[in-house]
Amino acid sequence: MTGAPEEIVRHAARTLMSGRRLDTGTLAAELGISRATLFRRAGNRDAILGDALAFLGRRTLAAIEREHGARPTGDGQATRLRSLAVSEDFRYALSTALPVRRLLDEEPATAIRVLTDPQGRVQPRVVEAYTELFQRDVDEHGLVPQIPVPLLALAVVRLGESFLYSDVLAARAPDLKAATTVLDALITSVLGIEGT
Template identity: 55%
Template sequence: MAARHVHRGERLDLGTLAAEAGISRATLFRRVGNREELLGEALWLLSDRTMRDAVRRWEKTEGPVVRGTTGELRCLAVMGWYRASVAEDAGLRTLLDTEPGVAIRVLTDPHGRVQPRVIAAHAELLARDVADGGFTPVVDVDSLAFALVRLGESFLYSDVVAARAPNLDAAAKLLRVLVEGTAGQRVPALVPDQGL
């Protein structure tokens, strides 16, 4: 119910939600926590559905391959479609416009209900491509997923956090470099200077 309210661009009100569910506000609080915790669960549900839709889109258009017909890595295509869908979501945009502080806090809290799960979903996409022979990352998958999500967030929510228009094309190029290296080449690991 909370996810439907957010998706429709409606303010999430625990009293209204409790009444719709036919329970007391106290019962709702005991079951789901405070408003921000419920908002986090709702945003995660919407995010998870968006990611699953992006994965299904790849499977429908490209099949079970790691690289598409244009040579794009599956995880990068899926992540790009995911970000584009998030950016276009009218309900999320309304939340970011009407409650920017709450929205950013809930979306990007490293101990919250959204960001850790989004990072885990990205790690799963990366791990699948590594396992299927798509690429060899220069850092472990968990660190790479963390970097991709945080950088993606900085572009996706840049209008709120930095007063800049979101630029998903720039984000996609930078994320591609993080995953595949410059111009699709693997970037060699830095070796400390042995002369000191």
């Protein structure tokens, strides 16, 4: 193993997927590098956690997008925007993802810091992915958004976080059905779609 930044992130992601806590000392030893080298190449634990969670999230979102690209959304009467279906499925996938749930349960302060920091490694990448997702629907359907698409994406991500992580943020059970209702209404309103 070379301990290249990409290798570090993939190994950290495998560690999280296996249900183990990410420990930088153990990670460095498994990669055959020192902790100082690990830090120099990939950053501190929060940075590595963020990169690993972003890597897993990107992979999950890509799989969901492929699935929705292969089948129509809707029941034959009204076609639902692809971005609505993809973002809903992504929220549900995150709500049950072992690495995310374990981090929220065992290290809630770290989880919220790593997952929701606007300057961190996770949230900006999700906003960017949602911007691309919404922009595809805008382009495909000739929509005229009432606000810039990146701002819509940021609002959807921030609101989604408040539903997804409500057990930690507000001592309230996550309600993903309510999240879908609220976020779909926001997105369709901003994009000028009625009755989807």
